[in-house]
Amino acid sequence: xxxxxxxxxxxxxxxxxxxxxxxxxxxxxxxxxxxxxxxxxxxxxxxxxxxxxxxxxxxxxxxxxxxxxxxxxxxxxxxxxxxxxxxxxxxxxxxxxxxxxxxxxxxxxxxxxxxxxxxxxxxxxxxxxxxxxxxxxxxxxxxxxxxxxxxxxxxxxxxxxxxxxxxxxxxxxxxxxxxxxxxxxxxxxxxxxxxxxxxxxxxxxxxxxxxxxxxxxxxxxxxxxxxxxxxxxxxxxxxxxxxxxxxxxxxxxxxxxxxxxxxxxxxxxxxxxxxxxxxxxxxxxxxxxxxxxxxxxxxxxxxxxxxxxxxxxxxxxxxxxxxxxxxxxxxxxxxxxxxxxxxxxxxxxxxxxxxxxx
Amino acid sequence: xxxxxxxxxxxxxxxxxxxxxxxxxxxxxxxxxxxxxxxxxxxxxxxxxxxxxxxxxxxxxxxxxxxxxxxxxxxxxxxxxxxxxxxxxxxxxxxxxxxxxxxxxxxxxxxxxxxxxxxxxxxxxxxxxxxxxxxxxxxxxxxxxxxxxxxxxxxxxxxxxxxxxxxxxxxxxxxxxxxxxxxxxxxxxxxxxxxxxxxxxxxxxxxxxxxxxxxxxxxxxxxxxxxxxxxxxxxxxxxxxxxxxxxxxxxxxxxxxxxxxxxxx
Numbered sequence: 001x002x003x004x005x006x007x008x009x010x011x012x013x014x015x016x017x018x019x020x021x022x023x024x025x026x027x028x029x030x031x032x033x034x035x036x037x038x039x040x041x042x043x044x045x046x047x048x049x050x051x052x053x054x055x056x057x058x059x060x061x062x063x064x065x066x067x068x069x070x071x072x073x074x075x076x077x078x079x080x081x082x083x084x085x086x087x088x089x090x091x092x093x094x095x096x097x098x099x100x101x102x103x104x105x106x107x108x109x110x111x112x113x114x115x116x117x118x119x120x121x122x123x124x125x126x127x128x129x130x131x132x133x134x135x136x137x138x139x140x141x142x143x144x145x146x147x148x149x150x151x152x153x154x155x156x157x158x159x160x161x162x163x164x165x166x167x168x169x170x171x172x173x174x175x176x177x178x179x180x181x182x183x184x185x186x187x188x189x190x191x192x193x194x195x196x197x198x199x200x201x202x203x204x205x206x207x208x209x210x211x212x213x214x215x216x217x218x219x220x221x222x223x224x225x226x227x228x229x230x231x232x233x234x235x236x237x238x239x240x241x242x243x244x245x246x247x248x249x250x251x252x253x254x255x256x257x258x259x260x261x262x263x264x265x266x267x268x269x270x271x272x273x274x275x276x277x278x279x280x281x282x283x284x285x286x287x288x289x290x291x292x293x294x295x296x297x298x299x300x301x302x303x304x305x306x307x308x309x310x311x312x313x314x315x316x317x318x319x320x321x322x323x324x325x326x327x328x329x330x331x332x333x334x335x336x337x338x339x340x341x342x343x344x345x346x347x348x349x350x351x352x353x354x355x356x357x358x
Numbered sequence: 359x360x361x362x363x364x365x366x367x368x369x370x371x372x373x374x375x376x377x378x379x380x381x382x383x384x385x386x387x388x389x390x391x392x393x394x395x396x397x398x399x400x401x402x403x404x405x406x407x408x409x410x411x412x413x414x415x416x417x418x419x420x421x422x423x424x425x426x427x428x429x430x431x432x433x434x435x436x437x438x439x440x441x442x443x444x445x446x447x448x449x450x451x452x453x454x455x456x457x458x459x460x461x462x463x464x465x466x467x468x469x470x471x472x473x474x475x476x477x478x479x480x481x482x483x484x485x486x487x488x489x490x491x492x493x494x495x496x497x498x499x500x501x502x503x504x505x506x507x508x509x510x511x512x513x514x515x516x517x518x519x520x521x522x523x524x525x526x527x528x529x530x531x532x533x534x535x536x537x538x539x540x541x542x543x544x545x546x547x548x549x550x551x552x553x554x555x556x557x558x559x560x561x562x563x564x565x566x567x568x569x570x571x572x573x574x575x576x577x578x579x580x581x582x583x584x585x586x587x588x589x590x591x592x593x594x595x596x597x598x599x600x601x602x603x604x605x606x607x608x609x610x611x612x613x614x615x616x617x618x619x620x621x622x623x
Binding site for chain 1: 521540
C-alpha cells in the first residue's frame with residue numbers, strides 16, 4: 001500500500017481471450033508511468049480497467065488506498081485522454097474544456113477563469129470560441145488535455161495520445177507533455193507501443209507481453225539491464241551470442257565466440273541458472289577499430305550491410321560463426337566509415353555484456 | 359461515354375417519366391375548369407382549391423390524419439431510437455431474432471398487417487378509433503425509424519460517450535448532453551419520414567379506422583361522387599407538395615447526420 005495506484009493481481013478476459021493475465025503494479029504519486037508493449041499485449045485494457053470502462057474478471061484496482069470495485073468511471077478520480085481525442089464535435093473549444101465543470105457547481109466567473117487557465121496551460125489561449133471541427137490534430141490533443149486537467153484528477157490516463165500525430169509534432173508534444181506533467185504534478189499513466197516515447201518521457205516503464213508485465217523498471221535499467229531476451233529485443237536492438245559457463249564463484253566465468261573467456265558480474269545474469277547461457281550486447285557497446293590499432297581482445301569480421309541514419313550508422317557484421325552482429329557507430333568528428341565487404345576489427349565493451357540463462 | 363452510356367441515359371429518363379408523369383396529371387387537372395377529367399383542357403381555375411375550404415368533413419379528416427401522423431411518428435421514433443440504441447451498444451440473447459421481427463412490417467403486405475391487427479383488436483374487444491390507426495401506423499413506421507436511427511448510432515463514436523462519463527457526467531446526463539445532440543438529425547429525419555408515411559397510408563387506416571376517417575380514406579370515399587373528382591385532384595396536389603417538402607427535409611437531416619459525424623474523425 002501507500003502507492004497512489006495499486007493494481008493487484010488483475011485478470012481480464014473477453015470470451016476466451018485473456019487480455020490482462022495477472023498484473024500487479026504500484027504507481028507512485030507524481031510519477032510519469034508508461035505501459036509499453038506491442039499491440040494486443042493488454043496495455044490499453046489495463047488502462048481502461050484503471051479508468052473503469054472495463055471491470056476486472058478478478059483482482060482489484062486501488063486508487064489512493066480505496067478500492068475501485070463497483071465504482072463507475074464518472075465517480076473515479078481519473079481522467080483520460082483518448083487515442084482519437086474524443087472531442088465533442090457539437091461543442092466549441094470552451095464548451096469542451098468546461099464539460100466536466102458542469103457537475104462541480106462552480107459559478108460562471110470561476111468556470112471561465114478555470115477554462116482560461118487550462119487553455120493557457122496547453123497553449124491554446126484565445127481559441128475559446130473555435131469550433132471543434134476546425135481544430136487540427138495537435139490542437140484537438142491539447143483540448144483533450146485541457147478538458148481532463150481542468151478537473152484536477154489524481155491520475156491522468158493517456159491512451160496512445162501521440163500516435164495520430166506526424167513525427168515532428170509528436171516529438172514536440174512528447175517534451176511538452178513531460179513539462180506539463182512536471183508543472184501540474186499529477187500522476188500520468190501513458191500507454192504506448194513506441195519504446196523511444198516510453199524511454200524519453202517516463203520515470204518508470206512497465207513492459208507488457210501477452211497480458212503480463214515482463215519487466216518494470218526505470219528507462220535506464222530497462223535499456224541497460226533488461227531481464228529477458230524478449231524485453232531486450234523489444235527495447236532497442238541487441239545481439240545474442242551463445243555461451244558456455246565454465247566456472248562460477250561470485251562472478252560467472254563464461255566462454256563464447258567473439259568475447260572469448262570473460263567474467264560477468266552476477267547482477268548482470270538473469271533467468272534460472274543452467275549450463276547454457278546467452279550473452280547479449282547492445283550495438284553501441286561494440287566499436288570498429290582501425291587495423292593498425294594496438295589494443296588487445298580484437299576480433300576480426302567482415303561488413304555485410306550498412307544502414308546510414310544521419311547521426312549514426314548501423315553495420316551488420318559477420319564474425320566467425322556469428323552470422324550477424326549489429327554495431328551502431330556515432331558519425332562524430334574523425335569517425336571512419338566502412339563499406340560492405342570490408343574486413344574490419346571489433347572491440348566490445350565487456351563490462352556491458354549481460355547474460356540470460358537459456 | 360459509349361453507346362451503353364447513352365442507352366442508360368435514355369432508360370433513366372424514360373423511367374423517371376413513367377414514375378412521375380401520372381403524379382403530374384394531378385396538378386394539371388386540379389387547375390382545369392371542367393369537371394370531366396380528360397384532355398383537352400378547357401380553362402384555368404383555382405375554384406377547386408377554394409372549394410376545399412368549405413368542406414367540413416374534409417377538415418375533420420385532415421385533423422384526424424394530422425393527429426395520427428404526429429402521434430405515430432413520435433411513438434415510432436421513440437421506440438425506434440430505443441431499439442437501435444440497444445442493438446448498436448449492447449449484446450443480448452435473441453437480439454438478431456427480435457430485430458428481424460421488428461423489421462418484418464417492411465416486407466409484409468400492408469393488407470395482411472391491417473387484417474391481422476383488425477382481428478386482434480376485435481378479439482381483444484378494443485374499440486376501433488384513431489388510436490387503433492395510430493397503433494397500426496406505429497408498427498408500420500418503426501422499421502424505417504430503426505433503420506435511420508441505426509445509422510445515426512453506428513456513426514456515433516463510442517469514445518465520445520466514454521469521454522463524457524470519464525469527465526464525471528452520469529449516464530443520463532451523457533445521453534442528454536452528448537448522444538442526443540449528435541443523433542438529433544437522425545431523430546428529425548425519422549419524425550419527418552414517419553409523418554409522411556402515416557399521412558399517405560391508406561390500407562391499414564382503412565381497416566382500423568372507426569367512424570373517424572383519415573385523409574386518404576376520405577379521398578377514397580370521394581370517388582363515389584364524380585362531381586367531387588376535381589376537388590380531390592386539388593387535394594392530391596396539395597398532399598404531393600406537402601409530402602415532397604417533408605421528404606426533402608427528412609433527407610436534409612439524414613445527410614446532415616452523416617456529415618457532422620464523419621467530419622469529427
